[in-house]
Amino acid sequence: MMTPLSWLGLSLALYMVGALLSLLLCRNEALAIRVSGLLSLVGGIAGVIAALPVLLDGGVITADYAGPFAAFAHLTLRLDMLAAFMVLVISILVVVTSLYSFAYLQEYRGKGAWAMGFFMNLFIASMVALVAVDNAFYFIVLFEAMSLSSYFLVISEQDDEAVGAGLLYFFIAHAGSVLIMLGFFLLYRHAGSLDFAAFREAHLPVGEASAVFLLAFFGFGAKAGMLPLHGWLPRAHPAAPSHASALMSGVMVKIGIFGIIKVGIDLLGATEVWWGVVVLAFGAVSSVLGVLYALAEHDIKRLLAYHTVENIGIILMGVGAGMIGIATHHPLLALLGLLGGLYHLINHALFKGLLFLGAGAVIYRTHTKDMEQMGGLAKLMPRTAVAFLIGCMAISALPPLNGFVSEWFTYQSLFTMSHDGSVGLKLAGPAAIVMLAITGALAAMCFVKVYGICFCGAPRSEKAANAREVPFSMTSAMWLLAILCVLLGVGAAVVAPVITNIAAQLSHTSAIAMASGASVFPGDVTQTSLNTPLLFILLLALPLLPLIIYSVKGGSDRLRFTRRGTPWACGYGYEAKMALSAGSFAQPLRVLFAPLYRLRKTLDPAPMLQRSLAATTDAAAKVEPVWDEHLVLPVVSGVQRLSRLVQWIQYGDFRAYCLYVVAALVVLLIVTMA
Amino acid sequence: MMQNSLVLALIAGLLQAVLLMAVSPLLSGLSRVIRAKMHSRKGPGVLQEYRDIMKLLTRQEVAPSNCGGVFRVMPFVLLGTMLLVAMTLPLVTQVSPMAAGGDVITLLYLFAVFRFFFSLAGLDSGSTFAGIGASRELTLGILVEPILMLGLLVVALIVGSTNISNISSTLASQQWAAPTATAMALLACAFAVFIEMGKIPFDVAEAEQELQEGPLSEYSGAGLALVKWGISLKQVVVAGLFLAIFVPFGKADTLTVASLLLGTLAFVVKLVLVFVVAAVIENTLARGRFLLTGRVTWMGFGVAALAFMFYLTGL
Missing domain, CATH: 1.20.890 (cAMP-dependent Protein Kinase, Chain A)
Structure with missing residues (x-):
């Protein structure tokens, strides 16, 4: 009988062995791909097994090990429900991406596939360990390990774009960790120990607690890619190989969210109302601007990366509402907000993982990231296309898929806040609701564009016309995620209570029933409810009615449906170039929201970073020869x-x-x- | 008992949806008649839409050679989602026939399903016009969504619930708890509903050459019949949503045959009134430039924001 912690240890050990073997097998890449993929696959399964009992039974498991630095830092592992939830999210995505990597990494043979196996496993292991560890020192070390190993994944293409993106990522990630370290240092001064357990007991004065919160919020926010610290994300995530992008966008940015929850709620207890308001406000702005910028992209992976900024915003909105609920002693609001946020966290991991893997499959066959070069892939890669469509629908929050359910809970939390809060919160709630509504509409437009331009109509290039379906290991990985997207939407009544328990453990309240039978509701069934299985069945069943009319009325007289000729072009000869391009599809928005697009140029941190980097290297270049000139040169x-x-x-x-x-x-x- | 009530609700909802679907071409026909009258034309009869649909249903469907599966399934999805919304609206009764789906947020997102597939089919056809139409349909959605959301939020806040049955019955019984706010919200939602019905100056839902109807330009035969029917149904459903929330008077509060009949009659009168008013407004306005729509919709959003301010001050 193995305990969850020993399963967790096993999964970590498997990742580490996978990393080392991949390194040792650098001469035999085919084997390295298989071994590292297989070990991380099994490690992911072990991670799921470790997380599930903790999630289902509740409770906290802790274990103390001396560790090599026992003099100042205890190696304490703490598997509470939030940590178990994160382990679950990471492990699910690891299982899927490892499955995917068997075929996908063949593309990278001879281009350092063994190194990818090494860094991937290291990256995963550091994330899994990070969420479970309960000591600031180890937390920082693992956080750095995660940033560094993912940095090597970003630069794996070795071209100018990848190296530039990697550098930007490196700087912002480290600026973030400096802030986090400062925050932990302030906590350490009061607690006298680096253990999180001591941090929890240290009751800081309000001013210092706020300083710690802000430091952690911006430090972790940089990792999460929230606006305005998002500049690295749309450059770094696309540069990595697709299965690594799936993990970075699906999971790594969630470590940022996890950190904000950990410090803001778990360590500091979310005592101030304005903390929650700050989180909510940054979330709302991130969501709207993230999706707006995504619409203007036509590099498919960059577009998806911008959507990560949007979804991080949505998650932060839920978390912010939850923090406000904790601070104002409104348990229902606390639970609803955290439920919405955490539910969206796992949902986003699933559908963004799916979309990145789908994009990877398309790139695997067409060898381009430019959407204008794709088109018509639905017929050539049908299995990929349907899975990708499910992902698009889920991220656009179409009922009854998972994205909708979590956004619905977020709406409900904001509604509760607008209804019960003080005047300021009554103003903030509807503002956030309206932004969430705009985000939803924009996301739907964006994914109509993605799916419509890439998969619909006629092929837009030679490469797209020659595409064919990807190998089974890749389609099965995508389909696993697609099925999970449907299940987490339809099975909301099963999932919501579990996440409510996590929220209850975080906010130290007793859980409130959020589901009964097949329907979910925001704490009170008479307020409103949502029955996703019924919606699912009806959405599948009701189109049968027009289908009956269609087939009965037509009867045997009507000639069969045919595909023939070209679309209408005002009487002129049709050319394939006449089909709408990705750029012209989003053109009305670029006109309507022109000021917001200009904002991106002025707020982009990349040029400023570039300039300050150039200034630093210039200064260093000037300082360096001083020794030469005054000591070495005279002698010479x-x-x-x-x-x-x-x-x-x-x-x-x-x-x-x-x-x-x-x-x-x-x-x-x-x-x-x- | 649970099972029975669910089955009953499903049957009641389905009946309502099918009835709405059956009458929707009539209301589109009515719009056409009014337009013809205002243009001083003779115009077709009220039943013309039925004749069109019936004729088209017997015709072969020919699609461009490059179009894919989305193009093929769109008409069915279109009608399916609108039927689902039609099932959940409390049109004739105070409570929604199928309360399980009757959350306002869910309803708004079901409209998003409609829009998603409608536009995707436009891109799938490969036609320029269909593509631009798809883009415009979605842009309009982005402009309307905040107005509708904020307007509905105000009434939901007044009632303290986002369920359409609760909103409807509370507004009917409490004699409008916050009258000014409700009136402003009504105005804002009426504006949004007018746009959603696909009317000038934003749209001309039944003109094939218009870009707005672009996603339809490659449909023909039986498929076109279903899409036209779907758009008619959408207009009725959107009007019904507005009526169910803001004009809840005359609805049956008991489930007797007499009160149900009376409620149905009241609903028909209200629905015809909405269509007549919308048609008259539409035909007195000129078509505007699409890229300037944003300036007009700001006004609608302003009204919704005002409604919210009135709610905050308790008026």
Whole structure:
């Protein structure tokens, strides 16, 4: 009988072995791909097994190990429900991406696939360990390990774009960890220990607690990619190989959210109302601007990366509402907000993982990230297309899929806040609701564009016309995620109570029933309810009615449906180039929201970072030669002057050399005679 | 007992949805008649839409050679989602026939399903016009969504519930707890509903050459019949949503035959009135430039924001 912690240890050990073996097998890449993929697959399954009992039974499991740095930091593992939830999310995605990597990494043979296996496993292991560890020192170390190993994944393409993106990512990630370290240091001063357990007991004065919260919020916010610290995300995530992008966008940014929850709620207890308001406000702005910028992209992976910014915003809105609920002692609001946020966290991991894997499958066959070069892939890659469509529908929050359910809970939490809160919150709630509504509509438009341009209509290039379905290991990975997207939507009544328990454990309240039978409701069934299985069945069943009309009325007289000819083009000859492009599809929005697009240019941290980096290297370049000029140079030039002085002795005339020999002879004779 | 009530609710909802679907071409026909009258044309009869649909249903469907599966399934999805919304609206009775789906947020997102597939089919056909139409349909959705959401939020806040049955019955019984706020919300939602019905100056839902109807341009035969029917149904459903929330008077509060009949009659009168008013407004306005729509919708959003301010001050 293994305990959850030993399963967790097993899963970590498997990742580490996978990483090492992949490194050792660098000569035999085919084997390295298989071994590292298989070990992380099994490790992911072990992680799921470790997380499930904790999630279902509740409670907290802790274990203390001495560790190598016992003098100042205990290696404490703490598997509470939030940690178990994160382990579950990471492990599910690891299972799927490992499955995917078997075929996908073949593309990278000879381009360092073994190194990818090494860094991937290291990256996963550091994330899993990070969520479970309960000590600030180890937390920071693992956080750095996660950032570094993912940095190597970002630069794996080795081209200018990837290296530039990696550098930007490196800087922002480290700026973030400096803030986090400062926050932990402030906590350490009060607690006198680096253990999170001591942090929880240290009751900081309000001012310092707020400082710690803000430091952690911006530090982790940089990792989460929230606006305005998002600049690295749309560059770094697309640069990595697709299965790594899936993990980075699906899971790694969630570590940022996890950190905000950990520090804001778990360690500091979310005592101030304005903390929650800050989280809510940054979330709302991130969501709207993230999706708006996504719409203007036509690199499919960059577009998906911008959507990560949007979804992080939605998650933060839920978390913010939850924090407000904790601070105002409104348990229902606390539970609803955290439920919405955490539910969206797992949902986003699933559908964003699915979409990145789908994008990877498309790129695997077409060898381009530019959507304008795709088109018509639904017929050539049907299995990928249907899975991708499910992902698009889920991320657009279409009922009854998972994205809708979590956004519905977020709406309900904001509604509760607008209804019960103080005047300020009554103003903030509806503002957030309206932003969430705009986000939803924009996301739907964006994914109509993605699916419509990539998979619908006619192929837009030679590459797309020659595409074919990807291997089974890739389609099965996508389908696993697609099925989970449907299940987490339809089975909301099963999932919601579990996440409510996590929220209850975090906010130290007793859980409120959020589901009965097949329907979910915001704490009170008479307020409103949502029955996703019924919606699902009806949405599948009701189209049958028009289908009956269609087939009965047509009867046997009507000729069969045919596909023939080209679309109508005002009487002119149709050309494939006439089909709408990704850019012109979003054109009305670029006109309507022009000021917000200009904002992106002015707020982009990348040019400023570039400039300050250039200034730093310039300054360093100026400082560096000072030693040379004042110490080394005089010596060198002295020696040179000396050698020029003695140069006249030997300028190549052999008569002169004869003279030297004679002179030397004479001198020697004189000396010996004397 | 639980099972029985669910089955009953499903049957009642289905009946309502099918009835709405059956009458929707009539209301589109009515709009056409009014337009013809205002243009001083003779125009077709009220039943013209039925004739069109019936004729088209017997015709072969020919699609461009490159179109895919989404193009094919869109008409069915379109009608399916609108039927689902039709099932949940409390049109004739105070409570929604199928309360399980009757959450306002869910309803708004069901409209998003409609829009999603409608536009996707436009892109799937590969036609330029269909593509631009798809883009515009979604842009309009983005402009309307905040107005509708905020307007509905105000009434939901007044009632303290986002369920359409609760909103409807409370507004009917409490004699409008916050009259000014409710009136402003009504105005804002009426504006949004007018746009959603696909009317000038934003749209001309029944003109094939218009870009707005672009996603339809490649449909033909039986498929076109279903899409036209779906759009008619959408207009009725959107009007019904508005009526169910803001004009809940005259609805049956008991489930007797007499009160149900009376409620149905009241609903028919209200629905016809909405369509007549919408048609008259539509035909007195000129078509605007699409890219300037944003300036008009700001006004609608302003009204909704005002409604919210009135709610905050308790008026």
